[in-house]
Amino acid sequence: MKKGVLSLISLALSVTMLAGCGGKPASEPTGGAGSDAPKANFKVGMVTDAGTIDDKSFNQGTYEGILKANKDFKVEYKYLKPAGTTEAQYTNEIVNLYDAGFKFIVTPGFKFETAVHKAQEKYKDAKFVLIDGSPRPNPDADPDVKENTVAIYFAEQESGFLAGVATALHVKDGQAGFIGGMKIPPVQKFNWGFQQGVKYANDNLGTKVTINKENVVYQGTFDDVAAGSQLAAQMYDRGVNVIFAAAGGVGVGAINEAKTRVQGGSDVWVVGVDVDQYQDGVYEGDKSVILTSAVKKIDQAAYDMIKAETEGKFPGGQTITLDAKNDGVGLPAENPNLSEDILKQVDEVFNKIKAGEITVAAEQGDLIE
Numbered sequence: 346m347k348k349g350v351l352s353l354i355s356l357a358l359s360v361t362m363l364a365g366c367g368g369k370p371a372s373e374p375t376g377g378a379g380s381d382a383p384k385a386n387f388k389v390g391m392v393t394d395a396g397t398i399d400d401k402s403f404n405q406g407t408y409e410g411i412l413k414a415n416k417d418f419k420v421e422y423k424y425l426k427p428a429g430t431t432e433a434q435y436t437n438e439i440v441n442l443y444d445a446g447f448k449f450i451v452t453p454g455f456k457f458e459t460a461v462h463k464a465q466e467k468y469k470d471a472k473f474v475l476i477d478g479s480p481r482p483n484p485d486a487d488p489d490v491k492e493n494t495v496a497i498y499f500a501e502q503e504s505g506f507l508a509g510v511a512t513a514l515h516v517k518d519g520q521a522g523f524i525g526g527m528k529i530p531p532v533q534k535f536n537w538g539f540q541q542g543v544k545y546a547n548d549n550l551g552t553k554v555t556i557n558k559e560n561v562v563y564q565g566t567f568d569d570v571a572a573g574s575q576l577a578a579q580m581y582d583r584g585v586n587v588i589f590a591a592a593g594g595v596g597v598g599a600i601n602e603a604k605t606r607v608q609g610g611s612d613v614w615v616v617g618v619d620v621d622q623y624q625d626g627v628y629e630g631d632k633s634v635i636l637t638s639a640v641k642k643i644d645q646a647a648y649d650m651i652k653a654e655t656e657g658k659f660p661g662g663q664t665i666t667l668d669a670k671n672d673g674v675g676l677p678a679e680n681p682n683l684s685e686d687i688l689k690q691v692d693e694v695f696n697k698i699k700a701g702e703i704t705v706a707a708e709q710g711d712l713i714e
Contacts, residue, residue, distance in 0.1 A: 384418075384419040384420075384421075385418045385419060385420040385421075385651075385654075385655050387420070387448060387449050387472075387654060388420070388421045388422065388423070388445075388446050388447040388448065388449065389411055389414070389420045389421070389422040389423075389447065389449045389450075389451070389651060390422070390423050390424070390425070390442035390443075390445075390447030390448075390449065390450045390451070391407060391408065391411065391422070391423075391424040391425070391450070391451045391452075391453075392424070392425050392426075392427060392435060392438045392439055392442065392450065392451075392452050392457070393424060393425070393426045393427070393453070394430065394452075394453050394454035394456060394457070395430050395454075395456075395566075395567050395568055395593070396567060396568060396593055396594060397426060398424055400567075400593055400594060402567070402593045402594075402596070402618065402619045402620065403453050403454065403476075403477075403593070403619050403641075403643060404453060405620060406619055406620045406641065406643030406644050406647075407451060407453045407476065407643055407644070407647050408424065409620075409643075409644040409647075410643060410644040410645065410646065410647020410648045410651070411424075411451075411647055411648075411651065413644065413647075413648045414647065414648045414651040414652065417648075417652075418651065418652070418655050420651060420655075421447075422447075423442065423445070423447055425438040425441060425442060426438075430456055432459050432460045435452070435456070435457055435460040436460045436463060436464065439452075439460060439461075439464050440464075443464075443468050443471055448468070448470060448471040448472065449471070449472045449474075449651070449654060450464070450471060450472070450473050450474070451473075451474040451476070451647065451650075452473070452474070452475050452476070453476040453477065453643075454476065454477055454478065455477050455478035455529060455530075455531075456478075457475055457478060458475070458478045458479060458480055458481045458484065459480075459481060459482065459483060459484065461473050461475045461478075461480045461494065462480035462481055462482055462489060465480055465491045465493055465494045466491070468493075469493060470493075471493060472493050472494070472654065472659055472661065473493060473494040473495070474494070474495050474497065474647075474650055475494060475495070475496050475497065476497045476643070476646075477497070477498060477499070477530075477531050478496065479496040479664060480494055480496065488664065490662055490663070490664055491661070491662065492661040492662045493661050494661060494662070495650065495659070495660055495661060495662075495663055495664075495665065496663070496664040496665070497646065497650075497664075497665055497666075497667070498664070498665070498666045498667070499531070499641040499643075499666065499667050499668070499673055499674055500534075500666060500667065500668035500669065500673070500674055500705070500707070501531050501532075501534035501535045501538060501591075501639070501641065501674065502534040502535070502537055502538030502541070502705045502706065502707045503538060503668055503669045503674050503675075503698055503705050504535070504538065504639040504640055504641060504674035504675055504676070505534065505535040505536065505537070505538025505539040505541075505542065505589070505591075505639050505705075506538040506539070506541050506542035506545070506694075506698070506703075506705045507542060507639065507675060507676050507691055507694060507695055507698075508538075508539055508542060508589060508616050508637055508638070508639040508676065509521075509538065509539040509540065509541065509542020509543040509544075509545070509546065509589075510542040510543075510545060510546045510550070510690070510691055510694050511542075511636070511637050511676065511680070511683055511687060511691050512539075512542070512543065512554070512587050512589070512614075512616060512636060512637075513542070513543045513546030513547060513550070513552040513554040514546055514550060514552060514683075514687045514690060514691070515587075515614075515636060515682075515683060515684075515687060516552070516554050516586050516587055516614075517552055517553070517554070518552070518553040518554065519554055519555075519584075519585075519586040519587075520554065520555050520556070520557065520560065520583075520584050520585045520586055521539075521543060521554055521555070521556050521560070521585065521586065521587050521588070521589065522556065522557075522560035522561065522562075522580040522585040522587070522588045522589070523535075523536050523539060523540075523556070523560065523561045523562070523588065523589045523590075523591070524562055524563075524564060524573065524576050524577065524580075524588055524589070524590045524591070524592050524595060524596065524599055525562070525563040525564065525591050525592055526563070526564060526565070526566060526567040526591065526592035526593050526595050526596070527563065527565060527566065527567060528563040528565075532563070532591050532592070533709070533714075534707050535589070535591040535618060535639055536561065536589075536591065536712075536713075536714075537706065537707070537708070537709055537710075537712045538639075538705050538707075539589050539616075539639070540556055540561075540712045540713060541705055541706065541712070542705075543556060545694070545703070550690060556713060557583075558713050559583070560580050560583065560585055561713045561714070562576055562580075564576060564592060564595045566594075566595060567592060567593030567594055567595060568593060568594040568595070569594065569595050569598070570594050570595065570597050570598040570601070571598060572595055572598060573590065573592060573594065573595035573596055573597060573598020573599045573601075573602070574598035574599065574601055574602040575598070576595075576598075576599065577590075577598065577599035577602035577603065577615075578602050581602070581603075581606055581611070581613050585613075586612070586613060586614065587613065587614035587615065587616060587636055588603070588613075588614070588615050588616070589615075589616040589618070589639070590615055590616065590617070590618060591618040591619075591639070592618070596615075596617070596618060596622075597625065599615055600615050600617075600622070600625055600626050600634060600635070603615045603626065603634040604626065604628040604634055607628055607634050608628055608629070613634070614634055614635070614636040614682075615634050615635055615636065616635070616636055616637055616638065616639060617635045617637070617638030617639070618638060618639050618640075619638075619639075619640065619641050619643065620638065620640060620641075620643070620644070621638050621640060621677035621678075621679075622635050622638050623635045623638070623677065623679075623680075623681065631681075633681070633682065635682070636680075636682050636683070637676050637677065637680045637682070637683055638676065638677055639674075639676070640674065640675055640676060640677055641667070641673070641674055642667065642672065642673050642674065642675075646667060646673065669695060669698040669699045670699050675695060676691065676695075
């Protein structure tokens, strides 16, 4: 979307937005803008989920937020990558961070729910930020967010909706597909929002874009790049013009396949996810196969949560959802592959969502799973 429309604003809370962090080892502090600011009196730690801090997705968005906070607040920071994705492995890294004095700990992903629940009880002098999940004693239990923890969610369906509208307006008359990673709520909401956005454009903006059932697929992981390439190839072979890939490393595979096809003369696209993936789709000069990206403002959320802690305004005990109303989701500030006319129409839709004139469902309903 255009600059300004998606520039972040403060939430109507004591804190602007929220969320995580990550970084280089604590022994390697970085400087940059704001290096004259007083050093924060707390250390920020991050435990990564599946993938790494350069996963072009959720971990990376969280990491970039901590880098920005480091520049302005001179926080000491460190990230650790678990050996696997079990509760015990997550807990082990949380303990390692705590023992090293990192008592502001961010964990991106619902898989951390039980590990954070145990940690918030055991380490009451620490602060925890859990993104896309809530602390629970077991996976089926009700959320239990203590005063030293914040649970953060995003309205993925709204950014998916905007990406769907933009996609339909660009393709006009063709086919779209969806590749998800694991079938979990955030990924499902991206899918459902995307489908609703395409339908809205078809019903209201004169487009004729279809999404067939065989072109909505969950691969089952977030790191199988080869599988992502294969799934994308199958969809493009079936005549799909653009694929929305909400799948981490699997999505990287889809992007790679699109690059290969475009270099061979095909006119195919990918819609990125979580962060602006335009650069990941570059195949020649500054040309990219990324049409746009359904963005969750994870980096700004991370920055704002750290900022809140520096100001003594950590909103412990709260569960907060970032959506269009507080500019927590949207499209990138720059979208080189979208025309000015399309950007104008998407801006209008965005403003209608903000005003409550359009409601994007976060449930499947009659949509393709």
